[in-house]
Amino acid sequence: MNRRKFLALSAMAVMGLTLAPTLQPAFGSTPRLEEELQKRLGVKLAQIKEVGEVKLTAPTIAESGANVPITVESDIPIDRVEHLWVFVDKNPIPWIADVKLTPMNGQVYFSTRIKMGETSNVRAILKLKDGSYVMATKEVKVTAGGCG
Amino acid sequence: MAIGAGILRVPKEAKKGEVVRVQMVITHPMSPPRKDPATGQEVPPHTLTKLELFYNNRLVSTVNMGAGISANPFMAIALKVDESGVVRIAYEDNKGGKWDRTAEIKVT
Amino acid sequence: MKKKTLLALFTAGAVAGGLLSTKAFAQVEGELTPEQEMKLVQEYNRFLAEGINPGEVWYEVGKEAIKKYNLDKCDLGLGPGVFKGAMTQLPRYFADAGKVMDLETRVGWCLQKHAGMTQDQVLKFVRHCWGKTGNCVSEYDGIIMYLTMESNGQKINVNLKDPKVKRMYDIGKQIYYARIGPWDFNCATCHAGKQEVRIRATRLWSADRPGEAGNAVSIFPKYLVRWGLPMTMHYRYSECMRQMRWPEFIPHSDLAVALSAYLYGTANGTEIKAPGIGR
Amino acid sequence: MKKVALTAITLLFLSGMAQSQQKKAQPQKKEPPVTQEEVIKVLTSGFSTDPRFIWKVQQDEAQKVCSQYTSREAMPAQAVQKIIQLSQSDIRYPQWGIFWGDWREGKKIVDNPRGGRFASYGFSDSPTDRGGNCYACHLIEKGAPGGTMGPNLYQYGKKWNITKENMNSPEALERVKAVYNIIYNAWSAFPCSSMPRFGHNGAFSPEDVMNIVTFLLHPDSPVNK
Numbered sequence: 240m241n242r243r244k245f246l247a248l249s250a251m252a253v254m255g256l257t258l259a260p261t262l263q264p265a266f267g268s269t270p271r272l273e274e275e276l277q278k279r280l281g282v283k284l285a286q287i288k289e290v291g292e293v294k295l296t297a298p299t300i301a302e303s304g305a306n307v308p309i310t311v312e313s314d315i316p317i318d319r320v321e322h323l324w325v326f327v328d329k330n331p332i333p334w335i336a337d338v339k340l341t342p343m344n345g346q347v348y349f350s351t352r353i354k355m356g357e358t359s360n361v362r363a364i365l366k367l368k369d370g371s372y373v374m375a376t377k378e379v380k381v382t383a384g385g386c387g
Numbered sequence: 388m389a390i391g392a393g394i395l396r397v398p399k400e401a402k403k404g405e406v407v408r409v410q411m412v413i414t415h416p417m418s419p420p421r422k423d424p425a426t427g428q429e430v431p432p433h434t435l436t437k438l439e440l441f442y443n444n445r446l447v448s449t450v451n452m453g454a455g456i457s458a459n460p461f462m463a464i465a466l467k468v469d470e471s472g473v474v475r476i477a478y479e480d481n482k483g484g485k486w487d488r489t490a491e492i493k494v495t
Numbered sequence: 496m497k498k499k500t501l502l503a504l505f506t507a508g509a510v511a512g513g514l515l516s517t518k519a520f521a522q523v524e525g526e527l528t529p530e531q532e533m534k535l536v537q538e539y540n541r542f543l544a545e546g547i548n549p550g551e552v553w554y555e556v557g558k559e560a561i562k563k564y565n566l567d568k569c570d571l572g573l574g575p576g577v578f579k580g581a582m583t584q585l586p587r588y589f590a591d592a593g594k595v596m597d598l599e600t601r602v603g604w605c606l607q608k609h610a611g612m613t614q615d616q617v618l619k620f621v622r623h624c625w626g627k628t629g630n631c632v633s634e635y636d637g638i639i640m641y642l643t644m645e646s647n648g649q650k651i652n653v654n655l656k657d658p659k660v661k662r663m664y665d666i667g668k669q670i671y672y673a674r675i676g677p678w679d680f681n682c683a684t685c686h687a688g689k690q691e692v693r694i695r696a697t698r699l700w701s702a703d704r705p706g707e708a709g710n711a712v713s714i715f716p717k718y719l720v721r722w723g724l725p726m727t728m729h730y731r732y733s734e735c736m737r738q739m740r741w742p743e744f745i746p747h748s749d750l751a752v753a754l755s756a757y758l759y760g761t762a763n764g765t766e767i768k769a770p771g772i773g774r
Numbered sequence: 775m776k777k778v779a780l781t782a783i784t785l786l787f788l789s790g791m792a793q794s795q796q797k798k799a800q801p802q803k804k805e806p807p808v809t810q811e812e813v814i815k816v817l818t819s820g821f822s823t824d825p826r827f828i829w830k831v832q833q834d835e836a837q838k839v840c841s842q843y844t845s846r847e848a849m850p851a852q853a854v855q856k857i858i859q860l861s862q863s864d865i866r867y868p869q870w871g872i873f874w875g876d877w878r879e880g881k882k883i884v885d886n887p888r889g890g891r892f893a894s895y896g897f898s899d900s901p902t903d904r905g906g907n908c909y910a911c912h913l914i915e916k917g918a919p920g921g922t923m924g925p926n927l928y929q930y931g932k933k934w935n936i937t938k939e940n941m942n943s944p945e946a947l948e949r950v951k952a953v954y955n956i957i958y959n960a961w962s963a964f965p966c967s968s969m970p971r972f973g974h975n976g977a978f979s980p981e982d983v984m985n986i987v988t989f990l991l992h993p994d995s996p997v998n999k
Binding site for chain 1: 532535536538539540542543545546685694695696697720721723738773774
């Protein structure tokens with residue numbers, strides 16, 4: 240019961256913040272990430288809109304940080320998209336990779352396996368032809384597997 | 388087999404206008420800069436830096452990457468196929484290694 | 496209840512674009528039971544299994560190495576150089592060697608016979624990448640990968656009617672349950688029992704749950720993402736014994752064959768699907 | 775380590791299983807059962823003869839008994855009694871008796887996964903590594919990833935109602951002793967348990983064991999926060 244109430248509240252809070260994303264630094268950002276975003280994209284995380292049309296598939300828990308499979312897909316038509324980036328907030332170097340896309344791709348799709356030093360948000364960011372940025376975020380919990 | 392060998396996999400056949408997945412695995416350590424625990428010396432990074440995807444010699448995509456990609460990288464990218472042709476990937480690392488691989492798709 | 500919570504969060508996240516999903520997740524995460532976490536780790540393994548398995552690269556390495564080391568003369572039980580389906584019937588008895596051998600032991604025998612290696616050279620060849628975590632490529636790993644993949648899609652069919660094989664199976668089973676060493680472990684400590692348990696985050700397969708031994712051995716050699724190389728069965732045995740605080744394991748020994756006879760014998764009927772992939 | 779397995783010189787034996795396992799997939803002709811010598815021969819054939827480690831193959835009496843059964847449920851009462859008796863008589867306590875130790879020292883051992891593993895190709899622990907690798911099998915501190923082979927030990931002291939006020943009462947110290955016995959020799963309470971007999975085998979000293987018990991039970995320990 241309590242939790243439901245909490246959930247309803249947090250959902251509302253989430254929506255409230257999304258409606259006014261520039262009021263404060265985006266939740267969960269790190270100085271390293273902001274630095275990288277500034278260097279490579281020239282924007283702050285708070286300026287990037289999180290949208291449902293970008294889909295980031297990644298495991299909720301990874302048994303090994305050495306190899307975390309991720310897939311970025313989007314319904315946004317390929318001729319409206321220019322570039323794709325993958326970042327991991329808490330990695331020593333948050334930038335993982337970026338892909339220049341063209342209409343010849345037919346579709347926004349990029350799948351790979353990445354390294355994660357610790358539990359962190361993974362972000363897939365698209366630059367659209369109109370100069371705006373959109374993204375998807377997923378937290379991946381890195382845990383320890385095996386005998387030790 | 389040495390560093391840079393790999394597998395490039397595409398469907399052998401596709402319909403005109405179909406979007407297919409170009410999958411690849413490349414053997415590469417993708418090692419970040421680190422200190423050798425034994426000697427304490429700095430070991431420079433060794434990673435793939437760039438991969439280009441061509442279809443019939445037209446550049447489709449360029450991937451830039453670093454040590455954040457796992458060792459022996461796997462990647463998959465979409466490709467729209469309008470005619471039969473040759474998929475080529477060309478990739479290079481930060482120590483001057485350059486390789487390429489090709490595969491064919493027949494449009495039916 | 497928990498499923499509902501997750502669902503509600505996902506919906507909220509989707510509606511709002513999930514900007515604050517971090518916070519939402521932290522809330523849910525603290526409440527995940529170990530069983531739920533175990534399921535989520537299995538999801539990770541499913542994701543890993545999609546796409547190309549880097550271990551497949553070793554198939555080509557092996558193909559070349561087989562020519563280089565004259566192994567096209569090697570008889571795995573179906574005749575010299577006949578490799579398709581050969582893995583399914585191993586371990587088996589070899590009259591020329593006078594003993595039961597599994598795939599790796601037989602390859603070692605062939606390397607001595609057809610490539611002129613001494614036993615020590617073979618062991619060095621086998622262990623080329625053992626203990627390495629970088630980008631290590633071993634021709635031996637390639638050979639085992641190639642020979643196993645040649646039987647992909649076929650079912651394991653160890654002949655337990657052969658008394659010699661059955662005997663190794665029996666010995667293997669006794670060894671599986673033998674408690675040895677300063678930490679009192681046996682193979683069954685981790686890989687037996689009806690209850691699903693995990694070691695740290697890793698779910699353990701059990702010889703007591705139907706099909707699990709088969710699923711475990713049929714994917715070897717298995718590509719390990721943490722080391723970036725495929726692990727052969729004998730390397731697996733060695734690593735398990737190191738973790739069990741047992742004395743140091745010697746590949747291609749009768750101990751390995753006995754364990755293989757027990758494990759592959761138990762796995763009879765399982766389709767070979769090499770390489771697997773995992774942490 | 776020195777104490778290990780010295781009670782018996784002969785190598786393992788596992789007679790009971792030979793019978794129980796021959797029901798399945800049996801050839802028509804009755805083969806003579808696998809002998810102890812055969813198993814020993816195969817086992818030792820697979821180990822390096824390095825004198826630093828080969829002694830590990832020697833089984834003590836309790837190990838021999840446990841090797842015969844695939845689970846505790848399969849053990850006859852007599853065998854259970856035998857293990858309990860062997861194990862209880864073996865427990866040694868710190869020279870000062872049953873007193874609380876230092877949970878910080880206990881935590882170090884609990885957290886450390888290294889200790890006792892050797893392979894000549896690498897990945898070996900150093901002789902000074904003295905970890906219990908407890909998280910492999912147990913959940914202990916809140917949020918720390920752990921296994922589920924053993925019971926969940928989070929708030930273990932709270933579970934036994936150990937508080938600052940009552941921690942030196944006879945009842946609380948009785949509990950300390952009971953947990954001490956389990957860690958020193960798990961088989962004294964749970965015959966043939968998966969848990970290593972850390973004290974018996976010499977992996978931990980009595981003081982180490984007491985520090986681990988303190989980490990698990992002490993009201994100040996993060997385990998009970």
